[in-house]
Amino acid sequence: MIGRLNHVAIVVPDLAAAAQMYKTSLGAKVTAPEPLPDHGVTTVFVELPNTKIELLHPLGEDSPVQKFLDNNPSGGMHHVCYEVEDIHAAIAHLVDEGARVLGDGQPKTGAHGLPVVFLHPKDFCGTLVELEEVKAA
Numbered sequence: 341m342i343g344r345l346n347h348v349a350i351v352v353p354d355l356a357a358a359a360q361m362y363k364t365s366l367g368a369k370v371t372a373p374e375p376l377p378d379h380g381v382t383t384v385f386v387e388l389p390n391t392k393i394e395l396l397h398p399l400g401e402d403s404p405v406q407k408f409l410d411n412n413p414s415g416g417m418h419h420v421c422y423e424v425e426d427i428h429a430a431i432a433h434l435v436d437e438g439a440r441v442l443g444d445g446q447p448k449t450g451a452h453g454l455p456v457v458f459l460h461p462k463d464f465c466g467t468l469v470e471l472e473e474v475k476a477a
Contacts, residue, residue: 343423427473
């Protein structure tokens, strides 16, 4: 069901400094910051040949990543994102398997303009999992 690894997300206390570090120290291509109000984050993508790193920073006081940053002031890995071809079929399969889809259980539009859902970390070895619908090429 899952396809390739789309990205690994890291919450950072200073988005500009983190993006600059990836750009200058590691020589990576880094996108411009993009606020995602529906998700309560501002995101920057570090583009790698085989995947991406998503740098996340809280957007607003109700940001879901603010508590993570409060508990991890230096930041840290937040979630992994896997691609699926049909997010509704994936949700149905996972719910049948006993997995919990966070929020209202319905996809939202993610950073790439594609449908995404998050799965409860307790159901996946302590790791928050994001699924992103990506049609096969």
